Amino acid sequence: MALELINVHKHYPTRMGRKIILHGACGRIARGEKVGILGRNGSGKSTLVRMLGGVEAPTKGLINRTMTISWPIGMAAGFSGQLSGADNARLIARLYGRDIQKITEFVADFSELGDYFRMPMMTYSSGMRSRLALAVSLAVDFDCYLVDEALAVGDTRFGRAFAEKIEKSGLILVSHSPALVRRLCTRAAVLDQGILTFYDDLDEALATYNAL
Amino acid sequence: MSFREEVALTLRGARMQRRVIGALIIRELHSRFGQHYFGYIWLFFEPLLLGSAIGLLHYLSDHSAIFGPFEFFAAGYILYFIYRGILNRATIAIRSNLHLLYHRTVTLPDIFFARHLIETISCIGVMFVFMFALFVVNGVMVEDPTKIILAFIGMALLTQGLALMAAAATEAMEGVERAVHAFTYLTLPICGMFFLVEWLPESLQELALYVPMVHLFELMRDGQFGSRFQAHYDIGYVAAWILVTHLLGLAALRITRQRLGLE
Numbered sequence: 001m002a003l004e005l006i007n008v009h010k011h012y013p014t015r016m017g018r019k020i021i022l023h024g025a026c027g028r029i030a031r032g033e034k035v036g037i038l039g040r041n042g043s044g045k046s047t048l049v050r051m052l053g054g055v056e057a058p059t060k061g062l063i064n065r066t067m068t069i070s071w072p073i074g075m076a077a078g079f080s081g082q083l084s085g086a087d088n089a090r091l092i093a094r095l096y097g098r099d100i101q102k103i104t105e106f107v108a109d110f111s112e113l114g115d116y117f118r119m120p121m122m123t124y125s126s127g128m129r130s131r132l133a134l135a136v137s138l139a140v141d142f143d144c145y146l147v148d149e150a151l152a153v154g155d156t157r158f159g160r161a162f163a164e165k166i167e168k169s170g171l172i173l174v175s176h177s178p179a180l181v182r183r184l185c186t187r188a189a190v191l192d193q194g195i196l197t198f199y200d201d202l203d204e205a206l207a208t209y210n211a212l
Numbered sequence: 213m214s215f216r217e218e219v220a221l222t223l224r225g226a227r228m229q230r231r232v233i234g235a236l237i238i239r240e241l242h243s244r245f246g247q248h249y250f251g252y253i254w255l256f257f258e259p260l261l262l263g264s265a266i267g268l269l270h271y272l273s274d275h276s277a278i279f280g281p282f283e284f285f286a287a288g289y290i291l292y293f294i295y296r297g298i299l300n301r302a303t304i305a306i307r308s309n310l311h312l313l314y315h316r317t318v319t320l321p322d323i324f325f326a327r328h329l330i331e332t333i334s335c336i337g338v339m340f341v342f343m344f345a346l347f348v349v350n351g352v353m354v355e356d357p358t359k360i361i362l363a364f365i366g367m368a369l370l371t372q373g374l375a376l377m378a379a380a381a382t383e384a385m386e387g388v389e390r391a392v393h394a395f396t397y398l399t400l401p402i403c404g405m406f407f408l409v410e411w412l413p414e415s416l417q418e419l420a421l422y423v424p425m426v427h428l429f430e431l432m433r434d435g436q437f438g439s440r441f442q443a444h445y446d447i448g449y450v451a452a453w454i455l456v457t458h459l460l461g462l463a464a465l466r467i468t469r470q471r472l473g474l475e
Binding site for chain 1: 234235
C-alpha cells in the first residue's frame with residue numbers, strides 16, 4: 001500500500017510561455033510514512049498537493065494510489081458555502097460511502113461549532129471553517145492525510161487529536177515552514193524549480209531547503 | 213486483467229457512481245433551495261405556472277384552428293422547460309461546483325447527471341399534475357401517457373448531450389455562456405413548441421424534421437391527442453442525436469477536466 005510517482009510532469013500554459021511545475025518526479029510514499037514536502041512560495045506546492053490527491057491530472061506520467069488518501073485538506077477546500085456544516089459532513093459521508101450518522105455525530109462533537117453546525121458555512125469564521133474541515137477529514141478515516149500548510153495544527157485540542165490520528169496513519173504535509181515539517185514528519189522532499197527531490201534524512205532535506 | 217476482474221471493477225465503479233450521484237442530488241436540492249420547503253415547491257411550480265400562463269395566453273387569443281390550445285401550449289412549454297432549464301444551467305455548472313472536485317470520486321459528468329435527474333423528474337411530475345388537473349376539470353384523458361413520458365425522457369437525454377458539450381465549450385472559450393442563452397431562445401420558434409409538422413407546407417416539413425426537438429414535440433402530442441392529427445417523428449433519429457452529442461460531450465469534458473485548475 002503506497003502512493004507512487006512515476007515520471008510525473010506538470011506544466012501550465014501561460015502568456016509568458018510554459019510554466020513548469022514538475023519535471024519528471026519519481027518517488028514512493030509507503031503507508032504510515034510521514035513525509036514533508038518543502039517548497040518556497042510559488043514553487044507549485046499546492047498544485048503538487050492536488051495532483052497527489054488525484055484532483056488535478058499530471059500533464060505526463062503516472063500517480064499510482066494503492067492506499068486511501070484524503071482530499072487535500074487546506075483552509076476549507078472541498079466544502080460548499082451555501083450548505084451548513086452538518087450538510088457538508090453528510091455530503092462527504094455519502095461521497096465516501098461512510099456511515100452518515102456516525103460521521104455527523106463525530107463532527108458535531110469534535111468541531112465544537114454549537115449552533116453554527118446547522119448554519120451555512122459562508123457564515124463561518126476562517127477558524128470555524130478549518131475546524132469543520134479537519135473534523136470531517138478525521139471522521140472519514142484515511143490511510144494517509146494530505147495536508148496543505150494553511151492548517152494551523154498548533155498545541156490545541158485539535159492539534160493534539162490530529163497528531164494522534166496521523167501517528168496511526170500517514171501524512172503528507174506540504175509546507176514552506178521547516179519547523180512544522182520537523183515536528184510532524186520523519187522524512188522530507190524539496191520542490192524547487194520543477195525538481196522534486198526526496199531525502200531519507202530529514203536534516204539533509206531541511207538543510208537543502210534552507211540553502212535555497 | 214481477466215474478464216471477470218474487469219466486470220467486477222466496472223460494477224464497483226458503477227456502484228460508486230450511483231452513490232456519488234445520489235449524494236449530489238441531495239446536495240443540489242439543499243444548496244439550490246436552502247432548507248426551506250418553498251424551494252421544493254418552486255421547483256415544481258415554476259414550469260407549471262409558466263406553462264399554464266402561456267397556455268392561457270394562447271387560449272385567450274383564440275386559435276380556432278388548434279384543438280385544445282391550452283393543453284397544446286401549456287404541455288409544450290413544460291417540455292420546452294426541460295430543454296431551457298438544463299441547457300442554460302449547463303454553462304455555470306462547472307464553476308459553481310468546482311469545490312466538489314476536491315473529492316476524487318466526483319467526476320464532471322456526475323455533476324450534470326445529478327442536476328438533470330432532478331430537472332427531469334420534476335418536469336415529469338409537473339406534467340402528471342397537469343394531466344390530472346385537466347382530467348378533473350375537463351374530463352378529457354390524454355390518449356397515451358407512455359408516449360408523453362418517453363418524449364420527456366428523450367428531451368432530457370438530448371438536452372443532456374447538448375449540455376455536456378455546452379459546458380465544455382464554456383470552459384474552453386469566453387462568451388460561449390451568452391451564446392448558449394441566446395441559442396435556447398432563438399431555437400424556441402423552430403423547436404416544435406408552436407407548431408405541428410402537418411401544419412407546415414411540405415417543403416418546410418422536411419426541413420423541420422432535421423431539428424431533433426421537433427420529433428419529441430410530435431411524440432408528446434401524439435400521446436396527448438394522436439388520433440386527431442398525423443404525427444411525424446422518428447425515434448431512431450433522436451437516438452442518433454442523443455448518442456452523438458453524448459460521445460462528443462463526454463469526450464470534451466474529459467479534456468476539460470484535465471485542464472481545469474482548481475484554486
